[in-house]
Amino acid sequence: MNDHLVVVKAAPFNAETALRRLGEGITPTPAFYVRSNFPVPALDPQSHTVAVEGAVARPLRLSVRDLRELGVKTLVTTMECAGNNRMALAPLPTGEPWQGGAVSTARWTGVPLGAVLERAGLQPEATEVVVEGADHGRPKDGPGDIPFARSLPVAKAMHPDTLLALEMNGEPLPADHGAPVRLVVPQWYGMASVKWVARIVAVTEPFTGYYQRQRYIYDYGDGAAPTPVTAMQVKSLIVSPLEGEEVAAGGVVVRGLAWSGAGGIVHVEVTVDGGENWQDARLLDAPSPYVWSSWEFHWEAGEPGRHALRCRATDSTGQRQPDSGKWNKYGYGSNGVRPIAVYIR
Amino acid sequence: MNDHLVVVKAAPFNAETALRRLGEGITPTPAFYVRSNFPVPALDPQSHTVAVEGAVARPLRLSVRDLRELGVKTLVTTMECAGNNRMALAPLPTGEPWQGGAVSTARWTGVPLGAVLERAGLQPEATEVVVEGADHGRPKDGPGDIPFARSLPVAKAMHPDTLLALEMNGEPLPADHGAPVRLVVPQWYGMASVKWVARIVAVTEPFTGYYQRQRYIYDYGDGAAPTPVTAMQVKSLIVSPLEGEEVAAGGVVVRGLAWSGAGGIVHVEVTVDGGENWQDARLLDAPSPYVWSSWEFHWEAGEPGRHALRCRATDSTGQRQPDSGKWNKYGYGSNGVRPIAVYIR
Structure with a gap:
């Protein structure tokens, strides 16, 4: 795609930042690593809406303009793919063979997810918030045609720095990075920062989706129950x-x-x-x-x-x-x- | 010092074969990996002699010509540095940072060490044969100025394919590879194939030299007694x-x-x-x-x-x-x- 990125998979497009392009501070957008589980959904930013439903008092359907009107903030975060440096583990686990460049830093502008949940009237019995992308497909060992979806505990969803981002480095999000709206979850590995957000569902039971329970889990092969991947390790x-x-x-x-x-x-x-x-x-x-x-x-x-x-x-x-x-x-x-x-x- | 080799240390010269030069069969001599613990000793092939002493009936001092007159044979062996791929271990152990190219194959011509030991009258009480190079120096944690030396059990020393090699790939040995005479121990890691052989000593007690007991040992850090490195692993x-x-x-x-x-x-x-x-x-x-x-x-x-x-x-x-x-x-x-x-x- 460009000399800033090393292609790991052509379709769906997955690429890591060329290490010579990793430097201090912000990573230029064309050099920001790309991790997609499914093909990029073609969303019209004018007509795209985000549904907010489940354990909320007032289900909503918000356009990008509606979101922006809730008030945006800007913050800088480093985001790393949970599978970055998978190639260093032995025996090599299944999955994309990431070396070391699936980590980048950007300036994100968006509305706090918490503001949206407050507007919808998040109910006290909600324990998690599931965020679902418009991207979908059939993982080899998955349950059929499913969207990419991950949940956050309510406290993380309500954190003022958990954003529904509309801009990346001062420009509207590019398609590969989740246009027109993506989640950005500071401190967590990138799988939490769901791209192409289409639906937000407050739930009262633990979410058991494929990317919550079959993938993006730590399974040490020791018989212990796997746990979902969350915060980035040092x-x-x-x-x-x-x-x-x-x-x-x-x-x-x-x-x-x-x-x-x-x-x-x-x-x-x-x-x-x-x-x-x-x-x-x-x-x-x-x-x-x-x-x-x-x-x-x-x-x-x-x-x-x-x-x-x-x-x-x-x-x-x-x-x-x-x-x-x-x-x-x-x-x-x-x-x-x-x-x-x-x-x- | 050529495009066949990747220099790991300039002095003493240590280099691994560039992987693109590793192919089937024999490795060309200029591409054969080089591992030296000390600077190359300048030996005159006309005047150099090998002393054979210790538990033998007839101590000998053999010139290169004397050796050749005992009768030579030729065989092909693959030789690998014991430290090859050290860089793949974590945490990275001390020692030269070999990646994967410290392995090569050559055709060696030489006199069986056993023929020399027979000529000297190896005594039945001998349990090991120490082979010492003319190279020497002061390892950082060693006992002073010492030669490179390793021992072989008598059975391995007497094996008809354990050679005092005089030629490599049909030419006299180059200086970096032990001219004018080196040991070649098939199946064992390269440390056994002592270069610049100067002295052969039959001993009746286990040899405790630095390169037998302080280096070229497997020390798993588990409290068990370390064991000397011998045969190449698969x-x-x-x-x-x-x-x-x-x-x-x-x-x-x-x-x-x-x-x-x-x-x-x-x-x-x-x-x-x-x-x-x-x-x-x-x-x-x-x-x-x-x-x-x-x-x-x-x-x-x-x-x-x-x-x-x-x-x-x-x-x-x-x-x-x-x-x-x-x-x-x-x-x-x-x-x-x-x-x-x-x-x-």
């Missing part, structure tokens, strides 16, 4: 130099990003040897609960040859990236430390 | 297409190699999906106890995008490559299945 990556890159001996600035769905990043460490020495990287941003932190590390690159560089992040709750991501059947939340090979000339 | 790799390569949709011939130090390769399987389907590859060579087997697999490449390709080998003893190599402190014997990402246009 993670970091090196964006410069990249795997296979050659650098001159001398001072090399190693740059990277780190994020967590549990809170801001308070610490990033780097090792350029066998792991005997982990050294502190310098965080360039104040810890942010929603947005990745840029960091840099001064590497005095000496001995010519191949060197293995690694980074690991710690978030404000004390969670640190593990040496290896925890294997699970469908390959979600893969956040293990990943060495990259860099060459000194 | 392994396979894909040599075409390579990681990141783009292929046209349609019939793609996936080619690779497989080997084991325990016996010939009897089975290679390939999967091009999430692992639901492992399919048999076609072995192009009869199983050989010493030489890798070439294999190919017909992949009907369909859906455009990224695909994860994996292979796994089974040897004649029934050992099959594991999903993940078993982590050990120094990162030896890393033989887990490794997915590669290939793109269909």
Whole structure:
């Protein structure tokens, strides 16, 4: 599609951000990773409506204009695909073979989902809010032709930063990113940020849809009941130099990003040897609960040859990236430390 | 120092074969991987001698000519560095960051070590034979200035195919490969094939040298006594297409190699999906106890995008490559299945 993205699947279109395009702050829209389970539905932003129903006092049908009139806010969030770095898990789980680029950051403008639910009169017996996209299809092992749908607990649905987004980086949403209206759930993996929102249903029983109970679950294969995937796990990556890159001996600035769905990043460490020495990287941003932190590390690159560089992040709750991501059947939340090979000339 | 090799360390020179240069059968000498613990010793092939001493009736000092006069034989073996694919283990162990190319195959011509030991009158109380190189240096955590040395049990030392090699692929040994005389121990990882052989010592007690007891050992970090690294573990790799390569949709011939130090390769399987389907590859060579087997697999490449390709080998003893190599402190014997990402246009 463009040189910002690496295509993982052509149809439906799935692509990760080329690592050389991942940098500080906002990811340009054409470089934002794309994850779609089904073909993009063709929705007319003039006539498209969102139904709000279920355990609400006043079922609604809202146009995009109706939504906007509820009042919009803008926030910046980092969003990562739950399957990002699936390729690092062994044995490789089923699913799209994401490497490391299914993570991006954008500025979203939209109306809080909570404002819509309040307008509809969310009833006290509601426990979850199901958000359904207009996209649909037949997963190989699914129950037939189904829409993409995920639920949020009421508290997360009512959080003032859970948005029905209408704009991305100051422009109307592109089709691949859910036009004309998508959910944006800060701190959670991307599957929660349902695209092409068509229906919002307040429910009083746990939602058991395919993407809630058969996929986007942690199934560790140990017999324990699987749990739905929710918040992003703490993670970091090196964006410069990249795997296979050659650098001159001398001072090399190693740059990277780190994020967590549990809170801001308070610490990033780097090792350029066998792991005997982990050294502190310098965080360039104040810890942010929603947005990745840029960091840099001064590497005095000496001995010519191949060197293995690694980074690991710690978030404000004390969670640190593990040496290896925890294997699970469908390959979600893969956040293990990943060495990259860099060459000194 | 050529386009056949990827430099892992410039000094001492360590380099792995570029995967695009790994093919069927013999590896051209300039593409054969190089693993040296110390700088190359400058030995004059005219004046160099090998001392044979210890538990022998007749200590000897043999020139290269003396060795050759004992009678040479030629055999082909695959040799793999014990640390090959160390980069695939997590956490990354200390040591050179080998990826997958520290494996090669050559035709060696030399005199059986057993013939030398017989000539010297190996005594029945000898239990091991220590082979020492002329290379030496100070390992960071070692006992001072030491030569590279490893021991073999008497049975392996006396095996008719354990050679003191004088030629590689029909030419005198190059300096990087141990000129003028190196050991070649078929089926064992490369550390056993001591280069620049200077001294052969028959001993009656277990050898406790640094490279026998502090390195080239499996230390699983579980409190059990470490054991010396010996035979190569069963392994396979894909040599075409390579990681990141783009292929046209349609019939793609996936080619690779497989080997084991325990016996010939009897089975290679390939999967091009999430692992639901492992399919048999076609072995192009009869199983050989010493030489890798070439294999190919017909992949009907369909859906455009990224695909994860994996292979796994089974040897004649029934050992099959594991999903993940078993982590050990120094990162030896890393033989887990490794997915590669290939793109269909």
